[in-house]
Amino acid sequence: MKAVIPVAGAGTKLRPQSYTQPKALIPLAGKTVLSFIIDQLKAAGIEEFIFIVGFLGEKIADYVKEHHPDIKAHYVSQQERRGIGHAINLAKNIIENDEVFISLGDTICEYDVQMVLNNPHSMIGIRKVDNPRDFGVAEIDANGFIETVVEKPYIPKSNMAMVGIYKIKETGLLFDCLATNIHKGLLTHGEFTITDALDCMIQKGVQFEAFKVDNWFDAGNKETLLRSNATLLRKYRSSADPLQYENSVIIPPVSIAGGCVIKNSIVGPNVTLGENTLVDQSIVRNSIVGAYSNLFDIVLEDSLIGSDSSLKGETRSLNIGDNTSIDLG
Structure with missing residues (x-):
């Protein structure tokens, strides 16, 4: 076969x-x-x-x-x-x-x-x-x-x-x-x-x-991708230890890949973060964020973010590709 x-x-x-x-x-x-x-x-x-x-x-x-x-x-x-x-x-x-x-x-x-x-x-x-x-x-x-x-x-x-x-x-x-x-x-x-x-x-x-x-x-x-992400996260009870992230709240279900740095932020529910992503002074929920991305001082909801992206400022529902830099301040 x-x-x-x-x-x-x-x-x-x-x-x-x-x-x-x-x-x-x-x-x-x-x-x-x-x-x-x-x-x-x-x-x-x-x-x-x-x-x-x-x-x-x-x-x-x-x-x-x-x-x-x-x-x-x-x-x-x-x-x-x-x-x-x-x-x-x-x-x-x-x-x-x-x-x-x-x-x-x-x-x-x-x-x-x-x-x-x-x-x-x-x-x-x-x-x-x-x-x-x-x-x-x-x-x-x-x-x-x-x-x-x-x-x-x-x-x-x-x-x-x-x-x-x-x-x-x-x-x-x-x-x-x-x-x-x-x-x-x-x-x-x-x-x-x-x-x-x-x-x-x-x-x-x-x-x-x-x-x-x-x-x-x-x-x-x-x-449909975000809905599937949320359902699969709940099904496999994905979570993370909030104690390893500085002054942050992690609301399961989430999937946080290795190398991520999260500080002064709220992440979850229904969030997938790719490896080596930085989240600082931000709120992220019901979203997928690609690897090596930087989120600073932003509220993301119902968003799909490509890898190697940099986002800053305000509240948004976004769909952006790789290698993007946006300052919404």
């Missing part, structure tokens, strides 16, 4: 963060989205990973080499962003005839990975949503098998969204369907989707069993 993690997306909804940092590497509850996914799959016994990279792909490779040196990693470059189906097809020569586990690189889900790996059928992760038009949607029969899948339908016939997790045993047919769709120019919403390839497989007789994920944490934009 080989795992494929597409991380070539431009992350346009997370700009300006994604101008300098792949969204899979944005800090989240003391880790990154990518590390959550890799750790989950490693724990289930998967040792070989294929990363589909694009813009800032070297940062993905550097991160994996530093934080996950024990895995066998391959990197495939997707120069043109033509959809997830196109991305998966680029990995054909590495996947060969092995079974494949696909997990999109901007989503964290909680589910029984081992159960999915042990199931004799190909499987697709699903979760009930309020607005299925924003997702790939699966129609499921009474026995839990998927009858058809449609990408972002205008008139959904189901509210079961595909969460971006797929275990596929019939890889030969997967690549046949992908190649056919690409050759025919079969675009959906301007992209070659994996959804169209899966539907092709279903029409050719492959049985996909649906499995429901327990939780689905989206990192697609600032608002």
Whole structure:
């Protein structure tokens, strides 16, 4: 079994963060989205990973080499962003005839990975949503098998969204369907989707069993990222010892990386601080702050701050990228 993690997306909804940092590497509850996914799959016994990279792909490779040196990693470059189906097809020569586990690189889900790996059928992760038009949607029969899948339908016939997790045993047919769709120019919403390839497989007789994920944490934009950060911090009961920070109050849940200096400040709840960040005479709540940042005399709430940033003065809800200096005084 080989795992494929597409991380070539431009992350346009997370700009300006994604101008300098792949969204899979944005800090989240003391880790990154990518590390959550890799750790989950490693724990289930998967040792070989294929990363589909694009813009800032070297940062993905550097991160994996530093934080996950024990895995066998391959990197495939997707120069043109033509959809997830196109991305998966680029990995054909590495996947060969092995079974494949696909997990999109901007989503964290909680589910029984081992159960999915042990199931004799190909499987697709699903979760009930309020607005299925924003997702790939699966129609499921009474026995839990998927009858058809449609990408972002205008008139959904189901509210079961595909969460971006797929275990596929019939890889030969997967690549046949992908190649056919690409050759025919079969675009959906301007992209070659994996959804169209899966539907092709279903029409050719492959049985996909649906499995429901327990939780689905989206990192697609600032608002969902902050909500996911807060939920994961509460779930893992992240905290810090306030006694090590000078004249400061730490309100859990928080995740404070190594090397941080906090003085004369209030930090929390729902705050993730990257390594070697300085917080002085400030209040920070419900925010994510990247590494090597300096916050002085500022109140931050509902904010997403890039690495190597310097902020000073007033109360703000901000979304700023790396290497930014702002004086609001």
